[in-house]
Amino acid sequence: MQRPSFEPTSFHFTRTMVTVALAEASTGFGLIMLRTFLHLNTAGKYTVILLSRSAQPDLAAKGVDLVHALSDVHTLLATLGGDPPGLRDAQLALIAAVQEAGVKRFAPSEYASISNEGIDLYRHKSEVWAATQKCGMEYTRFSCGLFMSLLATGTPKPVTAVGEREGAKSGEEEALAGLRPWNFVINIKAGTADLLGDGSTEINLGVRGDVKSFRDIVRMVERVQKRKFLVGENSVASMKEKTADPGKTFYNQVRVAIAEGWGKKVPRNLNEAFPDVRTVTCEESVEMWWSGVELPESSWGEDQSFM
Numbered sequence: 001m002q003r004p005s006f007e008p009t010s011f012h013f014t015r016t017m018v019t020v021a022l023a024e025a026s027t028g029f030g031l032i033m034l035r036t037f038l039h040l041n042t043a044g045k046y047t048v049i050l051l052s053r054s055a056q057p058d059l060a061a062k063g064v065d066l067v068h069a070l071s072d073v074h075t076l077l078a079t080l081g082g083d084p085p086g087l088r089d090a091q092l093a094l095i096a097a098v099q100e101a102g103v104k105r106f107a108p109s110e111y112a113s114i115s116n117e118g119i120d121l122y123r124h125k126s127e128v129w130a131a132t133q134k135c136g137m138e139y140t141r142f143s144c145g146l147f148m149s150l151l152a153t154g155t156p157k158p159v160t161a162v163g164e165r166e167g168a169k170s171g172e173e174e175a176l177a178g179l180r181p182w183n184f185v186i187n188i189k190a191g192t193a194d195l196l197g198d199g200s201t202e203i204n205l206g207v208r209g210d211v212k213s214f215r216d217i218v219r220m221v222e223r224v225q226k227r228k229f230l231v232g233e234n235s236v237a238s239m240k241e242k243t244a245d246p247g248k249t250f251y252n253q254v255r256v257a258i259a260e261g262w263g264k265k266v267p268r269n270l271n272e273a274f275p276d277v278r279t280v281t282c283e284e285s286v287e288m289w290w291s292g293v294e295l296p297e298s299s300w301g302e303d304q305s306f307m
Contacts, residue, residue, distance in 0.1 A: 021049040021070060021103075023078045023094060029111070029178040030079030035166055049073065070101035078109040088124035095131050108132050110141040113262045114204050119253045143206035145266040146184070146258075148285050151217065153181040154189035155289040175289055185214050185255065186221070186229075188290060191298025193218045193231045196239070196259040206267035209279040220286050230298045236260070 025034040037048050051069055070076065076098050080090050091108055098106050108128045116122035132139050152175030163174030172181065186193045195214050212220075218229050236259050242252040254262075271279070 018045070018074045019047040019049060019072055021051055021073045021076045023051045023076060023109075024080040024090075025050055025077075027178070028079075028081060028180075030081075032166075032178040033077070033079060039165070070097055070103055073098075073101065073103050075105040075107075076103050077107050079111075080109045084121055084124040088127055091128045092131055095128075095135050098137065099135055103137060105138045105140075106132065106135060107140050107142060111144045113145055113257075113266060114141075114143050114206075115262065118257050118260075119250070121250045121253075140205045143204055143266045145206075145208075145262075147177075147179055148209050148280065148282060149175050149177050149179060150182050150184055151186070151188065151282070151285055152176060152289040153183055154187075156293060157289055171289065175285075184251075186217055187301070188221055188225075189295060190301050191225075191227060191229050191295065192300055193229050195231060195233055196236075196255050204267055205270055207270040207277075207279065208266055208268040210282040212282045217282055217286070220283050221290060224286050224291050225293070225295065227295070227298060230300060232300075 020037070022030060022034055022037070024030055034048070034050060037046075041048060049069075076094070078091055078094060080087055080094075082090075087109065095106065095108075108125070110125060110129070112122060112125070116125050129141065132141070152172055155172050155175065157171035159168045159171055159174045163171065166174065168174035183190070185195065193214065195218075218231065222229055234255070236256055239252045239256050239259070243249045243256070271277075
């Protein structure tokens with residue numbers, strides 16, 4: 001397996017105690033993590049290093065060797081994205097490199113639930129996790145469930161002070177925090193809900209903002225918006241049948257997993273370890289991004305399920 005080339009960029013503040021590296025945190029969710037690290041590190045307790053893969057072959061060929069880039073790094077957090085095979089190969093190369101470089105702690109690019117069982121797009125994560133468990137370092141994975149910020153998809157509200165600080169161009173961009181817009185199950189702007197059918201250890205670190213069913217969220221939005229949603233009901237059996245359509249496999253596999261308790265598997269040990277950190281609730285998020293917003297009458301639009 002060929003190792004990817006990485007170009008290191010360091011953000012130094014003062015003489016530091018610990019060096020933390022973020023792999024591929026130059027865009028999307030990883031960039032939000034990087035900006036948050038920089039915002040919280042004004043006292044200069046840490047050195048933060050960004051490892052970013054070059055998209056240009058000639059530059060990649062001259063890239064800094066990954067092992068060299070990781071020298072003196074204490075903790076490596078991977079935030080890589082992309083196609084599943086590429087994501088797997090890049091992370092397996094990272095694991096080999098951090099072992100050789102003597103990195104103490106490693107967390108792979110997870111940020112979903114503890115189990116990826118039944119979701120084809122995530123099966124490569126299992127290979128990376130198996131390799132992580134054998135790497136000989138201290139390791140963890142961060143389990144997040146569904147990001148609450150997805151509920152802000154389509155909001156016309158402007159940025160807040162946080163969005164101004166982070167350079168967001170709209171309230172939606174600020175709220176999504178590096179995630180792409182995604183009307184997953186609930187489309188607040190359209191007023192529709194394609195609902196699901198009925199139906200921890202210390203190496204898995206998680207933080208719960210809230211635990212709500214999609215039906216709970218629909219009731220919240222109806223109260224805040226003062227309008228009724230159009231609701232579609234889907235049995236687990238019908239969603240499993242729809243996974244046969246390649247364009248809807250991922251969407252329905254995730255819906256099946258959620259209906260079978262996928263989201264409830266997110267641990268709350270970080271909530272317990274840091275009780276002073278107050279998380280935002282679903283109701284607060286819906287109020288923030290949808291209260292006072294005038295929207296047309298609810299209507300079903302074109303089916304835009306994907307993957």
